[in-house]
Amino acid sequence: MDFQFNSDNNIDGTADMATQAETRIRERLARFEGRLTRIEVHVRDIDGTNNGPDGIEASIEARPAGGQPMTVTDRASKPEAAVNGALQKLVARMDSEFGKLDRVR
Numbered sequence: 136m137d138f139q140f141n142s143d144n145n146i147d148g149t150a151d152m153a154t155q156a157e158t159r160i161r162e163r164l165a166r167f168e169g170r171l172t173r174i175e176v177h178v179r180d181i182d183g184t185n186n187g188p189d190g191i192e193a194s195i196e197a198r199p200a201g202g203q204p205m206t207v208t209d210r211a212s213k214p215e216a217a218v219n220g221a222l223q224k225l226v227a228r229m230d231s232e233f234g235k236l237d238r239v240r
Contacts, residue, residue, distance in 0.1 A: 136161075137173040145180035146191070146214055156218050163222055163239070167229050173198040176221075178214045186212070193217035195225050205229065 138157045142148025156176055164171065175196045182190035189210035195218070196206045205228055209220030 136168050136171045137172070139175045141175070141177045142214070143147045143179040146178050148178060149215075152214065158177065159219070160222055163226055164197070164229070167197075167233065170199050170233065171197055172200050176218060178217065180212070188212050191217045193221045197225060197229065204205075205232065222231070 138160070140148065140153035140156055142152075146166075159164045160174060160176070161168070164174070167196065173196075177191050177194045180190060190212060191214050191233075192208055192210045193214065194206060194208045196204050198204045207221050207224040207228060209217050209224060211217040211220055
């Protein structure tokens, strides 16, 4: 499974942040890894200098082999919190989607 981390110019998207995000995402998605070809994470500042409680948005796109991409987003005050929120949503969605596929087989 390929992993890509992107951040906009207003987010200090360091290599450490990307590594932490990748480690966390790979841990949580380990049981789905054989079904996924790529994960893309996009983190952006949506309120500029206001620094509001929901000023950072994280989107995670998972690409299942032979299936349509799944995209989830979450907002928080910190990039790590936004990524974790989006990851929770993605795990729940994958449980639902892949669970349905497994029941059909």
